[in-house]
Amino acid sequence: MKTIIKNALIYLDGKLERKELLIDNKRIAQIADTIFDKADQIIDAGGACVFPGFIDIHAHLRDPGQTHKEDIKSGTQSAAKGGYTLVCAMPNTDPVTDNIASVEYIQLRAKEYGSVRVYVIGALTKHSLGEEISEMATMKSGGIVAVSDDGKCVQNARLMLSCLRYAANFDIPVIIHPEDYALAGKGQISAGKVATRTGLSGIPGLAEEVIIARDIMLAESAGAKLHIAHISTARSLQLVREAKERGLPVTCEVTPHHLVLTDEACLNFDTNTKMKPPLRSESDRLACVQALNDGLIDCIATDHAPHADFEKEREFDHAPFGIIGFETAFGILYDRLVKTKVIELSTLVDNLSKKPAKVLNLPGGEIKIGVKADLTIIDLNASTTYTKENILSKSKNTPWIDQTIASKVMYTIKSGIITYKDQ
């Protein structure tokens, strides 16, 4: 099967070039000014951009166990609509993905129903209880790309050291959700002016920072690869900068919401502004944007965290933490940061493709001859309105509902097959 994408701006080495692209037998076969081959299918991109399919190394697909929020079919359809072709599933399912059988379940479901490639992240500790090391080496032989207790954080430093040493033994990256439980307490939003004003309990930046400091030291001692999920404060970034300057294999990601929103969004008690880590101050947000620009941050990850309406439609301090992210990630960042010239388009695209691939050594992330044809075609001149009706995720918990942003995903293509097409 041959497909030619015509009338397109192809993203090559950080630049958009008016070329045509040939997909042959699932792979990118040719990129040229004009392609004369006969094709089974021609996609007229209408002048839109062709980017490498996006890669999300931090997503909650809720399958098995919480399929009223999301399942592998709906979650990957949602991801494809957002321009993704590969996502990594966090293990806080029910039961927790802490063994080879659970890993294989997700892989099988994804193979059957997945609109995107799904790579599995296994639990760091059994049942993610922070008490015993999981069978991570067995899970690695089954294909996991990292271990994490995301959503939870190992509080016991001795166990964490042991986990890191064991992970280093088998060369498995460890992803941490940095949160000191005692410091976070019953916090609902970031400690700061908005917490003072609303009376909502605050989660200080320190709750994140002390664990990052601890785990950098422990990982250094253990010789482990450490990846810090959803970094959110200026001080945390400083800790990562120091670790990198010392040459440690420490990486970090930031979410779209921490790049464009602050705790001011919580003033009206909208539970779709409640997530962990919480939205921080403007100075923390600016530090994240700056760190994205100067390359300190290794990639953007959505932390796609679906929750049903009836779960979020509650008193603020009774609602669960988290928002969905696949379908809004590129659009909201393009609209709020690229169009306003805060970051370059290439910074956004690379942090959604090439760079996350590098963090967890995943396939894809670049458009070049010979690689699997994982692509997304996005019209930067069109616009998208996020409504409850057109969101493909089962859950609609996003603070950007009913907002219109610049850009529109027209097609997503995985291995040469169209997995999403704008209607």
Added chain:
Amino acid sequence: MKPQFSGRNVFDLDDYSREDILYILEATKSMKEINLREYKKIPTLKGKTICTLFVENSTRTRMSFELAANRLSADVVSFQASVSALQKGESLQDTVYTLNAMGIDLYCIRHNSPGSPQLVHKYSGKPVINGGDGRHAHPTQALLDIYSIWEKKGDLDGLKVTIVGDILNSRVVRSNLIGMAKLGAKVTVCGPKTLMPGSMESVYGCRVEYDLARALHDADVVMGLRMQFERMTEGLFPSLEEYSKHYVLSSQTLKYAKPDALIMHPGPMNRGVEILPEIADGEHSIIVEQVANGVAVRMALMFLILSGKA
């Protein structure tokens, strides 16, 4: 322009202008006159139904709201979480849908979750008076405090008000800071650092003092706050005795304030902890009057919101 109150919510005082607040104070004065009559009832809200929705227990505040509604001849229904579906897991949304189906015209809610009055309005479409939502706001308490000062001093402009105690956990302080600032009072908050929220100066434009003598200096009004035993187990201060040594309102410490400084407390009091009886029962104390004014303020709000006359 005359302030408009019909159908308005009272989530907190930031939605109310100086003129609005002064108008409420005048209306409260009229209501207080009714409360001093032998026959304490007017027919204004006959046929209206007011619901007190108390998800957090508070006998005193609920009684004050219900008495206010009764004196205006409204029908009153009372929903308490301890005896109701909310403890069996029914959501606030379903509870409000159920109550709304019974034809409620105004809700008075007390809830330990900040922002819950906004939810009740969202689900019901009816006006809501916030009777205290977590640590967020307690606008009717602030209005009764402001009324109590206004009645004695005539004007709050330039008055020095000092509020002492557990500022961190106090919704009363938060609403008072907003309301009093609108009337020109200069408010100082005082308490141990562990019980002081961050950024108070920039959020509320108040002064923060950790030393009681400095906080009380030259004060026209002094308000004590209840110091709760639980804060000790939360690791926020070591003992009631040590707290008292540094922050109690006594004849000794009040020497720093003006000799005629008004003494206030939103209740319930811990005598001997945050305030000594000599002060609580002293000649400048208006603590008991605050309670009476609370009924009048709530009558005024219900009247203004539901009568459609203002």
